[in-house]
Structure formats: C-alpha cells, structure tokens
Amino acid sequence: MGIRSFAAELLLPAVLQAKHRGTTPASGTQDEVATFAALQDKLGYLSKAEVKQIREAYKFADGAHLGQFRASGEPYITHPLAVAGLVADWRLDAQALMAALMHDAMEDCGITKVELIEKFGAPTAELVDGLTKLDKLQFSTREEGQAESFRKMLLAMARDVRVILVKLADRLHNMRTMTAMPAAKRGRIARETLDIYAPIAHRLGLNMIYRELQELSFEHLYPWRHAALAKAVQRARGYRRDIVERVRLEVEKGFAAGKIKVQVSGREKTVYSIYRKMREKHAGFAQVNDIFGFRIVVPALMDCYLALGTLHQLYKPVPGRFKDYIAIPKANGYQSLHTTLVSPLGTAVEFQIRTEPMHAVAETGIAAHWIYKHDPKAGGKNGSGAGEAQRLGAMWLKSLLDIQDETRDAAEFLEHVKIDLVPEAVYVFTPMSKILALPRGATPVDFAYAIHSDVGDHCVAAKLNGEPVALRTELKSGDVVEIVTAPGARPNPSWLNFVRTGRARSKIRHFLKTMEHEESSELGAKLLAQALRAEGLLMPSAELDDAPAQALWQQLIRWSGNRSRADLLVDIGLGRKIATIVAKRLAQLMAERGARPDAVTLTLNRFGSTVDGNDDAAAPPPGVVIDGTEGASVVLATCCRPIPGDEIRGYLGRGEGLLVHTADCSTGKRLAERDPERWIAVEWAEQPSRHFETSVKLLVKNGKGALAQIAQAISAAEADISHIEMDNDQQDDATELTLLLAVRDRQHLADVLRTVKRSPPVLRAARVKP
Template sequence: MGIRSFAADLLPSALQGRPRLPTVTTGQTPVEVNTFADLADKLGYLGKSDLKKVRDAYKFADQAHLGQFRASGQPYITHPIAVASLVADWKLDAQAIMAALMHDAMEDCGITKVELIERFGAPTAELVDGLTKLDKLQFSTRAESDAESFRKMLLAMSRDVRVILIKLADRLHNMRTMAAMAVNKRARIARETLDIYAPIAHRLGLNQTYRELQELSFAYINPWRHAALEKAVLRARGYRRDIVTRVQDDVGKAFVHNKMKAEVSGREKTVYSIYRKMREKHAGFAQVSDIFGFRIVVPTLPECYLALGVLHQLYKPVPGRFKDYIAIPKPNGYKSLHTTLVSPLGTAVEFQIRTEEMHAVAEAGIAAHWLYKVGRDANPGDVAQRLGALWLKSLLDIQDETRDAAEFLEHVKIDLVPDAVYVFTPKSKILALPRGATPVDFAYAIHSDVGDHCVAAKINGEASTLRAELRSGDVVEVLTAPGARPNPAWLNFVRTGRARSKIRHYLKNMELEESQALGHKMLSQALRAEGLTMPAREPAAGEPPSIWPALLRWSGNRTQAELLIDIGLGKKIATIVAKRVAQSLREQGQKPDAVMLSMGRYGHDENTPAQGLVVIDGAEGASVSLAPCCRPIPGDDIVGYLGRGEGLLVHTADCQVGKRLYERDPERWMQVEWAEEPTRAFETAITVLMRNSKGVLAQVAQAVSSAEADITHIDMGDEAVGETAEMRLLVSVRDRLHLADVLRTLKRNPTVLRAQRVRP
C-alpha cells in the first residue's frame, strides 16, 4: 500500500504582495512552457510523421505571429506553445496540437481557412475555424458579438469535442497569465470564465481544469476576499496537521490489516469552494469544518465497496452523507463513492473511493479518453464524443429552435448548472436533471412530443402539479393528451435549457401562424375595399402572371407567408399593400369589381379608419391583444391599433391613451368589433371601497363568486389601516351586462361603499 503525503495535493502558498496580481493554481504548480523544444519533450507519444506536421504548424504560426507581443511583453508565439502544451498533457492527437498552435492565426493574422486547408488539411482547418471569433464589426455591441462567437464555438464543438478542449486550454493559460492585463479587462474575463468556461469544464468532467478556472476567476473578481480566505486556510492547515497525520495513520493501518492494496492521498478544498460553502450556509470560516478530505484509489471496482466497509468499521459515518456515484454516475461521467466520517477528534472528514480508471475520468473527464486510452480498442475521440453526446445533442436541439445568439447563450448557461437530481422513469431508466427541475423538464428530457402534450404528472405514484420540484430517487410518470399544447406559464418554472427553448420555439411558431392568419384576413378586407380579391399564388391557365413575385420584391419579403406575418404584426399596413396590389393589377389591365367596391367601402367616411373590419372573438391568440390601460370587454365600443411589430392592440373607443395614439399615428388604426358569441371570458378592472372590518375580503370574494365571475388578481395597496379600505380587483366576465351584474351584487353588501369599473 502506498500512502502519499498530504501536502502533495494541497494549494500553493498564500498570495505574495498585493492581491490584485494573484498566482493561484490547484494541484501541482504548473510549469510554464515557452519554447517549441519544451513542447516537443511532451510529444513523445506521437509518431515521427505526426511530429513533423506539428513542427510545420509551429513554424507557420511563428511566422504568422512574427512581431506580435502579449501584454506581458513576451513574444505572442509563447501563448500558442503553452496552449499546445496543455493539450499535449491530455495526449490529444497531432491535429489538435496543430490547431492549438494556430488557434489565433485566422483571427489575429489574417490567415484564411482555405490557406489552412491547403497547408494542413481540412480537419485541422475546421478545428481552427471553430476556435476563431466572428468579426466584431458585424455586431452593434460586445455582448452580441461574444454571444454569437460563443454559439459558433459550441456548434463546432458539437461536431468535434476537441474544439472545446483546445478552447479550455486557451482560456486556462490566459487566466494564468492575466496579471499583465488592465484591471477592467481582468474582471470581465474572469466573470465570463466563472459563468461559462468553468461550468463547461465541469460538465465535460475536466475537474482539475474546472477547479483551477474557478480559483483563478475568484482571485481576480474578489482579490482581497480570496487573499483573506487563503491565509485563513494556511492557518487552519497548521492547526489541523495533527488530525491529518492521525487519520492517515489510522486509515493506512486499517488497509494493511485487511490486506488490501490502496493509495491514500490528502486533498484540500479550493478557496473558492470554501467561499461558496460559506455563502450557501451563511457561515463564517470557523463553521466550515470539511476543508480537507482524503482520496482512496483501489485496483478494482469491487474493492471500492470493500474499502467503504473498512472505513465504516474504522470511523462512524455521518448519516445522510453517503453518495454512490458508481451505481449512478454524474452526467459528466464522474464515478466515485463519497462518504463522510467522524474523525477521532470529532471533526467531519470526507473520503472519496475510486479505481485508477475512475480517477482518470474524475480529473480529466472527456480528455481522459485520450490521456488513458480508456477502451484501448476504440478511437479515443469517438469514446469522448459519446461521453458528451447527450449534452451536445441538447445544444443542437436548442440551436435549431433559437435564432437569437443571446437567448442561445442563456439556455446554455441554464444547462451548465452543475448540481443534479437523479429521477427514474416508470421503466426504471435514470435521468439526470438540474436541481429544481420539474415534471415539465422531465417530459422534455424524454422527448419533445411528450413535453408538448403533457397535461399532468405522477410522482411516486401520486398525482402532482407540473411545477412540483423533483428530488433524487423520485419515480416520475407524465400524462399526455393529444390536444394539449405548451403553456407560456411553464417558462416561469422550468429549469433546463432544452425545455425552455422547446416551449419558446412552439410559442413563437404559434404566434407566427396566428399573425399570418390575421394578416391574411386584414389584407383580404383591405383588398375588398379596393374592389379586389386576394390574388392567387399560381394563376390558372390563360390568366395573367401572378403579381406576387413583384409584390414581394417591392415589400422586401422573401415569401408570401412572411409578408402576411408582417401585416399581422403591424410591420406593414394592409391598406398600403392593397393599393400596391391594385396598381399592379391595373398595369395588367384588370379593373376593380364595382359591386365589391361599393360593399367594401360602404359606411366609410373621413372619420372612420380606412382598413377593413376585424372581428374579435377571444380566440385570436398572441396576434391580437387587449390594451391593459382600458381592458375592453364585449359590449364596449372598440378600435384597433396596429402596433409596429406588436400585432393588433384593441382599445375602448373612449380610452384616453388610445385617443393620444390616434392623434400621433392615425393611419395605423382600423375598425374592429366584437363577435356575436365570444369564445371566452375577458378581464377588466374594478375598484371596491369598503368599511374596514373583519372578513371583508371573504365577503367581496363571495359576492363576485355568487355573480358567476372569477377574481384573477387582488391588490389592497400599501395604505395604512383605517376606517375604509380600497381594493382593486381584476375580474373575469363574459360582457358588459355580466360586469353590471357583478357590480350590483357587490353594492348590495352593507360593507361596500362604492364599486365601479376602472377607467384610464
């Protein structure tokens, strides 16, 4: 049995000098590689032909970066060499080493992708292209540029996981050497690293890289806090040296006694993980007891459980602190047994038990499949790609449904949450979901069709709401219905990026379909006012050619559907489009139909909006909305305002807000009227002034309910308690007659002094 010294895995010494310029690492202190000779020493695992290709790539990169210097004053080529060295530590192939050496060549040196393909082949050129940021001149803001470049990189990663491995090596070296940068740049890059790149490293199982990126980011974001905590850790290390030695001796003797071969090493939590635990528990440093632990590596999987038995016989376990990540691995492939025991001095000590292969994956994640050739008969790249396949697939799904780069980045950030819960399907399949996930997240994780049509859920055999929070071990069953559709309210509680993007995608499509139908109706009515019918897309034989191609060129739209959507959203005015159609038809020799012309313009005068009539029945969806200022209901006189890109907004005819809009933009108004039989109830606002006494809220709710109306919102305001109180309600009613009945019922209550509808 070999027992390594505890100091081998501890953090480096405290910060020297001012904490603004930290030198923080985790594990062993990195050795800086600045020359190709240093890099070549690490490439012994490559063949001669591959080594020659790498040397050629170095010469090419050296020539491309000639005359360029880093902020530290070093020649720029030292950075690509250092990145290639980190990639070589993972034993990646020659193409990845070459791409690492040339990863800035396209972005900073004007080298084209075609040139790289001709010199080094398409695979290497694709890797470099995936690492190249998009031209910032194409974007109005840095955030937009960064989001689009990040999306490009992740999509390249979904095709080849080596892209993100090289990018993580690039970011790690930049973080190690960031002291020479301006303070504002350091803080921005550190925050981006902590929010995005460290979680990606964790998601891909590169825990050593993950810990170092976190630690470096924390040191640059909060340098004084990091320095204070690091000094506290150093003091605590001295205080606890006796207990560390005592535990190591006891554990070593226990394994010798049981004739087991095991390698025991001490490990200390990073300063950032201690800081995060202090914040989560709202505790001081003294209350965080488990700042150190032990790792036990055994030869075979069965011996992991035997080692667990040895430890539990040696010290008493802390109830509820045992986790079996071997039976149920983490989503990033991590496997270990975790147990927390009470040491002889009464402090809690965590132990991690794993095999050598599990340890390789735990530290290097996907990269371990090159580093240790796990499954030696397989291509390590293929194995690694499969390991990240589920997350990569979710990225592609999100990309397919999210055209906005910032929204894509938001979804990816949600999916990078490291904490997970493990739940079961009714057929005992295990799914890993982020903490706080709901049955809706579960449904979309199974299949998008299941998510789109889910109506209810059962958790452990009992009926549950769709917003219930899932816990590890829950057996979840989703109930679906063919006619069910995603609910916009789900966006308030779903946690996975996949579920969020699927719901948003469906709602956007639904809005576009409704806007297209509204646009078709509006254009048809505007054409009728011109004495015309909607022109056919493909005219019959003998008829003049379709005017649609010319109309689309005039409007700037690509398709007929796109033009109708723009009309429905208010981006184009139906009347103007109709007049253009009339002009085109006149040029073809067609004349308006006199009967239709008289019918279409019947009743119009100079004070009436020029566009055709739109009937409102409550089933229009997102393309038609009721103004929140006046909240019209059936029976009110109404008018429609065609907002720019917002669809049709319906106001009451006497609404002061609507009148001001009409004065400013009269050409965007159109006639609307209620359908004879609306399909749903409508919300309107009322105020109730009442005597302040016990139970008045219940009395008001009872009165509204007895009038067969529903209360959707109540606001009592922030007024001090007095003899009277004013309550503002949103009530759902069928029409004006129903509202009058509700107000009469309220006024009959002796505690109610006044009840009336709110007018803007």
C-alpha cells in the same frame, strides 16, 4: 499497497500557485512548453509522420507570429507552444495539436481558412476556424460580439469536441500568465472564465482544469480575499498536520488488515471552494472543517464498496453525508463514493473512493477518451468510464445544437447555455424507473421537456411520488415524476418564470414565437384582404401552381423588402407595415397586369355603418372578428378592458399586433389623433368562445365576512374573480375594492353588478372606465 505521502500531496497547491504567478519551481513544470523540442518530448504516442506534420504547423505559426510579443514581453509563439503542450498531455491527435499551434493565426495574423485548408487539410482548418472569435465583424456592443463569438465556438464544439479542449487549454495558459495585463482587463477575463469556461470544463468532466480555472479567476477578481484565505489555509495545514497523519496511518493499517490493495492520497480543497462554502453557509473560516480529505483508488468496482465498509468500521460516518455517484453517475460521467467520517478528534474528514478508470475520468473527463485510445492499459478492467464520459458529453453537446435550432439571438443562446452549465444536480426517476439528472431547482416542466419536447408542449399537470403537485414545484433527488398531458394543451408563457433548464426555456420560447408568427400571419392576411377589397379587388391566389399570381407576389415582396409572402403578412399583422399602403401597391401591380376594380366588390365593401357619425367617411365592413380564440397577435387593451357588447375598434401598433380598445376609451382616442391611419374596424363574433375580463370597483362596509359575501354573490351570478386589489387609503367604516371579473358580455356584467349591489356589505358597485 502503494501509499502516496500526504505531505507530498499538500505541496501541489504551492506548485500551482508558482505556475500561475509566472515563477517556476526549480524542477520545472510539465505543461509549460517554451520550445518545440520540449513539446516533441510529449509526442511519443504519435507516429513519425504525424510529428512531422506538427513540426510544419509549428514553423507556419512561428512565421505567422514573427515580431509579435505577449504583454509579458515574451515572443508570442511561446503561448501556442504551451497550449499545444497541455493538449498533448491529453494525448489528442495530430489535428488537434496543429490547431493548438495555429489557434491564433486566423484571428491575429490575417491567415485565411483557405490557406490552412491547402497546407494542413480541411479538418485542421475547421478546428482553427472554430477557435477564432468574430472580432472582424461589426457589432453594436462588445457584449453582442462576445455572445456571437461564444455561439460560434460552442456550435463548433458541438460538431467536434476537440475545439473546446484546445480552447480550454488556451484559456488556462492565458489565466496563468496574465499578470502583466491591466487590472480591468484581468478582471473582465477572470469573470468570463468563472462564468463560462470553468463551468464548461466541469460539464465535460475536466475537473483538474475546472479547479485551476476557478482558483485563478478568484485570485485575479479578489486578490486580497484570496491572499487572506490562502494564509489561513496554510496556518490550518500546520495546525492539523498531526490529525491528518494520524488518520492516514490508521486508514493504512485498516486496509492492510483487510488485505485490500489501495492507493491513498491526500487532497486539499482549493481556496475558491473554501470561499464559496463560506459564502453559501454564511460561515467563518473556522466553521469550514472539511478542508482536508483523502482519495482512495482501488483496483476493481467491487473493491470500492469493500473499502467503504472498511472505512465505516474505522470511523463513524456523518449522517446524510454519503453519496453513491457510482450507481448514479453525475451528468458529466463522474463516478465515486463520497463519505464524510468523524476523526478521533471530532473533525470531519471526507473520503472519495474510486477505481483507476473512474479516477482518470474524474480528473480529465471527456479527454480520457483520447488517453484510453492511445493507451489501452490505462483503462484496466473497467475502462468503460471514458466511453461513458464521452457519451454524456456528446449528449450535452447535441443539446446545444437543439437549442441553436430554436434560438437565433446570440445573447439568448448564451443565456440558455449558462443555465445548462449549473453544476449542482438532482436525480429523479420516471415512472418506468429511468434516472434523469436535472439542475437543482428544476421543476416538472423541465422534466417533461427532458423526456421529449411534445411531452413538454402538452403538459397540463404533474404527480410527484403519486401525489398531484403544481408545475412550479421544485424536484428533489429520488422523486418519481409523472407528467399528465392533453392533446390540446400548449406552453404557458408564465412557465418561463420558473423553468431552470436551457432546453425547456428554448423550447417554450420557440413554441410561443412560432404561434405568434402564425397568428400574426393570419391577421395580416385578413387585414390585407380587407384593404384590397376597399380598392375593389380580391386577394391574388397563394397557390404555388398559379404562376401569374406567384409572379405578382414576388414583385410585391421585392418592393416591400421582405423575404417571403409569409414575412410580409407577419409584418402587416404586427403593424410594422400598413395594410392600406401595401394594398394600394398591390392594386397598382394588378392594374399593370390588366386587373380592374370589381363593381360588386367595391359596392359590398362600401356598404355598412359609418364611423364617428361621418357619413362621407364610410368604413369597410369589419375584416377582423374577435371571438376570444385570438392569440398573441390580438390583445384586448388593459386600459378599458373591452367585453362583447362594447363598441370597439382596433389599433395596429408598431410591431405589437392588433390592440382592441372600446370606442369611448380616452387612451384610444389619443392614439387615433396621433396615428389615424393605423385604426381599423373590428367587431365581436356572435358567439364568443370564452369569458372576458373587465374591472369593477366596489365600496364595501368593513365587517366580518364581507369579502366572503361578495365572492358568494359573484359566484351566484356565474362570474369568476381573477384578481382583487384593496385601496391603501382605508376609511374607518368602508374600503374600496377593485375586482377583475371574467364575464360573458355586457348583459352578463349588468346582471353581476345587480346581484352584487344586493349584497349587504356593498355600498356602491360600478364598472371601471378609463
């Protein structure tokens, strides 16, 4: 039985601290590489030809960075060498090592991608390009440029995971050596690392890098807090040494008696993880009692459970503190048994039990794939853990491409990615007992989109463990989730207020934007056809086989500056372009091709009612009919809340679609005076398809059951209450209520008001006018 000393293990934080403060222990550190000879010592797993290629890349990078120095005063080439050393520790291939050596060549030295392709081949050049920020492009803000650079890197990572492995090595070395930078820049880089790079490392299972990036970020962001907690940990280490040594000896004796071959090593929580736990639990340092723990590494999978039984015989487990991540691995492939036991002195001690392959995946995550690839013995009998980590990592990377397909805005893409980087997870089951891992706080809608985008788009209800629940209900580990769908259902914009996964958020937004695009295009076509009829012409054909009509549309598109006919119609539907102006230009182009105004069309177009009593300004018959099926492109104004039976007109807002006001709305009249050319005629359909909301104000006598009587009267009149507001300035004997009612039309509203006025508590009832 091999036992590593706990005291030796506790020296590890001191070595890490020495590394990132720029000092080096006397023995030196393994991953700081200052010369190519030191790097070459790590390349024994590569062929001589590959080492020769890497040497050529080193010479190229050395020449490119000649005369450049880091903020610390060291030659710049020491940084690429150190990054390549970290990459070599993961046993990545020659292409990744060459990219590590040249990762700043394009960004800082003016080297082009073509040069790299000629000298080192396309795969290496693609890796370097994926690591290059978009600093040379002009962005309106630094945040916009940062978001675009992240998107570029993450998409390159989705195509080739080696990109992010090299990037994380680059960020880790920068974090270790940035003490010479100004404090403001250190803080910005540390915050970026804590928000983006550390979570990515965790998502891919690179736990050693994840912990060190967190620790370094915390130290640079909050140096005083870090120093105070580090001293407290050091003091606690001295206080608890006897307890830890006693537990270690008893554990060793227990495993020896059971004849179980294990490796026992001590581990200590990082200062940042202690700080985070203190904040989450609003506790002082003294209350965080599981600072120290043990890691048990066993030869085979079944030995994990034997070791667990041995530990539970030695000490009593803390209820609710056992987790089986072997049966249900974490989303990044991590597998271990976690149990917290009560030591002889009453303190809690955590144990992690795993096999050697599980340990490799736990520390190096997706990078374990390359370690096993070059060293098959490292996997032992259970080397499949690295392949599982690779598969889970690839699934997440593929999800980035799915989000990118539906998100064109870089900042929005970055927001979705940040949501998906949440490390905490809940594990839920489908009705067929398949396990899904979702972020903590996820809802049935997140679950539906995790199954398939069609399930999410048509979701109408959900059941948890067989019981109906609201769609915004938070899921808990162990829940069995069933989604109820309907063919005609569509995503609700309100879902964006509670969904937690980037996939669900991007799918909902994509669907809503697509629907808005289609509806705006239909509205634009109606408005353009109406405006063209005013010129005595009919809309030219949109059929692809009609060559003259297609040539006419191409001329109009070039004039308007749009990319396609659909984009032009969307701009008209959203009010970005005025239909009458576009129609006049189209009429001019049609006239050049011999088209003449049709007398019948012109006569029909001018036949109709007049507007505002001005007989000379005869209006065309309404081209837009409102029946209640309109989507985002047609909105009923909330200032006047028009309902069927009201005289209405439409205002084409700039980029807002068609806004429908009542003819006597004061807000609408002000808009008409300011932008008269943006008003178009609209009318109600003969048979509207739904109820419409309008506001009603009631003065009600205070008394028991008054609200219930009013609700009963409204229900008896076949109307619905959508919302109720109560006046804050209540009188002693009466209260003013504002109700939002859903009614069919003006006649229905009149019936409702008559019924409500007959209710005993109601003193006055009237529709709200702007």
